[in-house]
Amino acid sequence: MKGKINRRESLKSLGLLGLGLGQVEEFTFSKNYLPNSSFQNEKTSRKLTAITCGAGARGNTYGNYALKFPDELDIVGVAEPIEIRRKRYSEKHNISIKNQFTTWEEFFDKPKMADICIITTPDDLHYGPAMAALEKGYQLLLEKPIAQTWKECNDILQLQKQKNAIVAVCHVLRYAPYYRKIKEILESNRLGQLVSVQHFEPIQYVHMAHSFVRGNWRRKDETNPIILAKSCHDMDMLRWWINKPCNYVSSFGSLSWFKKENAPEGSTKRCTDGCAVESTCPYSALRIYHRERIWLHVLDLPEEKEKQGEAILDRLKTGPYGRCVYQCDNDVADHQIVSMEFDDDITANFSMEAFTDYWGRRTRIMGSMGCIVGDEEDLYISDFSTKEVEHWITKEYAERDSGHGGGDFGLVSDFLLAVDKNDQSLLTSNLDASMESHLMAFMAEESRLEKVVKKLNLG
Ligand SMILES: NC(=O)c1ccc[n+]([C@@H]2O[C@H](COP(=O)([O-])OP(=O)(O)OC[C@H]3O[C@@H](n4cnc5c(N)ncnc54)[C@H](O)[C@@H]3O)[C@@H](O)[C@H]2O)c1
Incomplete structure (x- = not known):
């Protein structure tokens, strides 16, 4: 276990530093740290332009990339209903008054004004702007979850294919060195045959109260069930690491405490x-x-x-x-478990918990010739044959200040290169790759509510 961390460090690990407006100086991102990236250190050949729908926390996170790398990205328009956010974002990015709007719809009444549309609106406002932006010919940086239903996710996928657009789903963990390192180990077959995975997401009690009891993600009708809103990242990691179709899911969980x-x-x-x-x-x-x-x-x-x-x-x-946490209108679960079976009988267990005083993710991966134990900071890779244990330390590779262990800016960097080269394959989190993990989350929620095992059918 790690020792105590101070408040600044804890804010950093929650990805909160740098979320505030006008705080770009918090970032010390350099492109050199990303392991396994085929284009690390590569820059776009030109400055790409973007408009942002939703200048809240995530809109600022991605917008800050433009301030750090102004020769790669310029934010030229914003739609944001909260005046002070719109004003601060516009000042930060020097956006002309004619390109400042109150809602995302207003963007798409106008002729296309940039290469990229960044969609960082609340969960229930992804589908509308995503469809409108694709129709207009924008390339999309689309926050997760893709949309609120499987059908809407599919509509976006179909339109993306029809338009041949580049769409990055913001599964930022795929771009963080720790998660990439695990992927690299699994691909190298160092663990022999992959047998099972245990993955744990402790949300932390204050984060839970803030986001899922009082805050934006407290009601599934307004946003999404927590397994999609929060844990679609984890479903995505499991699908990405295991790299085989998931066939069955079952899930249990409820809202036990905040009522x-x-x-x-x-x-x-x-x-x-x-x-x-x-x-x-x-x-x-x-x-x-x-x-x-x-x-x-x-x-x-x-x-x-x-x-x-x-x-x-x-x-x-x-x-x-x-509001008192016991007197809100929240309904999302505060603990949920999901069991999954993938091709080749690989099994995975996932557990999301509100009631911890720590956060991050903990993972154990078991293979026939070795195993991994990791907690986002330290990774131990054991080899059963040699009895050697490699200790891999995230902070030697990641600039945590970019948020999500380096994943936030890693995502933007890869996305811009994919747009610049018009090559979707440069992105790991494109729409095709993200659909199945969304289906795993949709099916897990159905399983939780119906108390039955669900078979995944991607067709
Ligand atoms: N990838 C990740 O790790 C990650 C992390 C946190 C949040 N998210 C997702 O990012 C999205 C945004 O989350 P956030 O934390 O930035 O929320 P936020 O509330 O801080 O920002 C959303 C912004 O959208 C604005 N908005 C509302 N209606 C709008 C409209 N009609 N037109 C334009 N803007 C409008 C809001 O006023 C707000 O400022 C959510 O879907 C969330 O689930 C992803």
Whole structure:
């Protein structure tokens, strides 16, 4: 186990540093670190232009690439309904007033104005802009999940094929050195015949409360079930690593804790309403946002530090993030397990858990001649024949500041090269590659609700 990490390090590992507006100086990304990339250090032959639908956290993450590598990417338009976000994003990227819009629809009433459309709108607003952008001839950097239903995902795939467009699904882990290293080991057959995988995603209790109880991904009708919204990355990793079709899934899980019947006596609808247990509640909004000052990017605070305390209290009194975690309108599961069977009898178990004080992902991979144990920071590769154990250390390869262990900028870099060379095969997370893992997540949710094993049918 690792020792304690400080707040800055913990924010980094959550990918939060650099999410804030105007914080590009947090990045120290260099292209050299990406292992296994056929085009590391390669730059695009020209500056590509992009428009961004949704200037929230992810829109800024990808937009920051343009600030770091201005000779490769220029953001020339934005659609964002929240005025302060639109204004800050436009200032940051020097976007002319005529290319600033309130909603994504307005982009597509206009003639095509850039090479690329970055879709970083909420989950329920991927399908509309993706279809419209493809119709208009844009290449897409499309946030995951692709869309809210299997049919919508398929519609996007069909239109992408018809238009011969380059589409990158933002499965950023595929571009992170740690995940690539595991892929490389599996492809080298060092483990012999792959037999099974155990993969664990601890969400961490504050992250859970922030995103999946109070925040944007709390309701599956508005966004997606958590197995898709959060864990489609993990389904994608499993499918990518195992590199064989998944045939069956079964899943169990529920929302066990964050509901009204678990509200402590004396608790109030908002943490700011004089709640009797506020000072000891681990989920207290006052503790998270006001005392510890984390996850603040959603609050659109004033730049001036001296005004922020009052602004936070104001947001907590009226906005979604001040609500008691036991009195929200959330319905997504807080723990879920999925068992899967792939071709050649390879089995995989996945477990998503809210109730941990650590985050990241833990993986064990078992083969006939060796095994892997990893926790995103250290990777131990054992060889049964020689009894040797290789210790591979992520931080020697990854610039964590780019978010997702280096995956965020790695994705953009590969995507831009694919667009520049008009070659979809330069991307690992194209639409074709991402469809099956989405189906695994859709089927897992059906299995959880119906309590039956589901057979995957890609046809
Ligand atoms: N790849 C990853 O690892 C990863 C991580 C986090 C989130 N995501 C996904 O990225 C997407 C965005 O997430 P986020 O955290 O940036 O959310 P966010 O809420 O910070 O940003 C979304 C932005 O879209 C804007 N928006 C809403 N309606 C719009 C409209 N009609 N037209 C244009 N913009 C509109 C919102 O005002 C908001 O600013 C989600 O689908 C999410 O699931 C992916």
